[in-house]
Amino acid sequence: MDISTLRLFVEVMRRQSFTKVAKTDRMAPSSVSRAIASLETELGTRLFQRSTRKLEPTEAGLRYFERVAPLLEELTEAGMMVADSVGRPKGTLRVSAPTVFGQMFLMPVVSELHQKYPDLTVELLLNDAYVDLVGERIDVAIRLGTLSDSSYIARRVRTIKYYICASPEYLKRQGTPTTPQGVARHECLLFPRGEYSLSWLFRDAAGNVEEVQIRGRCLITNSESIRQCALSGMGLALLPDWLIEPDIESGKLQTLFDDYEVTATDYDSAIWILQPSRAYVPLKARVFVEHFLD
Amino acid sequence: MDISTLRLFVEVMRRQSFTKVAKTDRMAPSSVSRAIASLETELGTRLFQRSTRKLEPTEAGLRYFERVAPLLEELTEAGMMVADSVGRPKGTLRVSAPTVFGQMFLMPVVSELHQKYPDLTVELLLNDAYVDLVGERIDVAIRLGTLSDSSYIARRVRTIKYYICASPEYLKRQGTPTTPQGVARHECLLFPRGEYSLSWLFRDAAGNVEEVQIRGRCLITNSESIRQCALSGMGLALLPDWLIEPDIESGKLQTLFDDYEVTATDYDSAIWILQPSRAYVPLKARVFVEHFLD
DNA sequence: TCCATTTATGCATTTTACGCAAAACATAAT
């Protein structure tokens, strides 16, 4: 019995399709079919009840899956453990991160790692949708904002400070608001995340919170695009420090209300490093986190 | 990576030799060598430091072994679990038992199982030396006497009663002893187990214990041979009930001191069923135990 | 009834595994 056969079995269980698994594993569907069939004859039981349109795990298949899947996890862990004993990270590291953040801060880390460790391959999965770390076999993930699920090991890197900002050209044209309530009279670039974010919260040094209703005709669910709009003088925007720091330094954006703490949500926002909780954290993951934190 | 490769690795770790493993697995030593080599390249580390005369596990090899060996156990367990879900026992059952006991009581069980379950193979390992259940992958073992090690699941079947016995011809010729001390004047057939057994202990109905020094010029470490000697009228023998029951019924042997409890050791002796302690006891093992207990 | 989709199978090709023989090699004995 081959371990790759067992991995295929687990994948088919997860994806509920031979062809899908075959596609992502770059093999012929017939190979998957044959692999499962061989496993079935070896075990002496049918693992899936399958027709051309449906693929349904057998009772026995489910039980086998529940026992085998964690064993495969541990097996790869054990393999990585001994592989790491040579001292140099190797193999493939899968990193998940928000698109823009990854482009800005992870690309340098990746190239650095590539230079330093020639046996290491890095897969950078940049997308802003939720991804299941264990399901997608992610080693390290960067998350922004507040964490929802946390069956993972989470490490808070730092708090994100949000700035109200605009281009100097816009401020010269429309004037610079001096009080929080003054913002309400400005055109604002909004990130419509669900229910809230039609108001911004201003917390002054004394801790007093003031909520200001926001007006704006441009709502985009992509902070990079909002930044572009702000740069072109379309209005005020509330953007995270990491995104606009270069623009502030170059003077292309100007920040307002620096001595306030401004947020669109009432949660505090941070940069997080997530890792799937497992007994052994592979060297490649440790090295990546190290380099990311500088 | 093949699971059989991992099994080979574990076996080599246990046996500390490529050739020995190859021999018991009926394959060429070169195949073992290549299997280990492939595993090493896959992991990127050397697992054994080997010369032509020595085979020494690497630090990494030892760590890998410690993690992988139990995983393989669990993997086979999982396989058996689903295989058992079809209801009929199948595969190979490995049973260990003392030689004579096995010949007398296990052969019928085996043939019964063979008839009832055509997909079941039984390996009956009859030897009187100590065997390591997990190392030898034994499913069920029958042990007689007192248990020493017990990291296993032990089940006491029944107490063994020992009888002083002799052939009628011998008793007619030499006379029948009527008191325990009378035994001392007889020629006795002895089983020299280590230090003790040069005296027999008589416990009467009231619980009083009397120790009698035994004299005998025939010492054999095989109870079946002692039985043969007793049958041929060479003297008194202390033998377990299960061994001489047919002889008693047929009248070829006659028992003495039936209302005493006679032993050669001060421990009480019993028939035990042992099973390696594991999360899942395979159906074939359960069925064997059932049939053995009638 | 037909269509779209998915699994299974036949077949040809490539790849891999296997065992034998011989070599390489380290240790023990002479």
Added chain:
DNA sequence: ATTATGTTTTGCGTAAAATGCATAAATGGA
């Protein structure tokens, strides 16, 4: 030192198995 011995490794030819493609079969929905 030299030989002897048992063990791992390698070369090589054969055998077996895996793979992909093309195609068939089957099924549920339009």
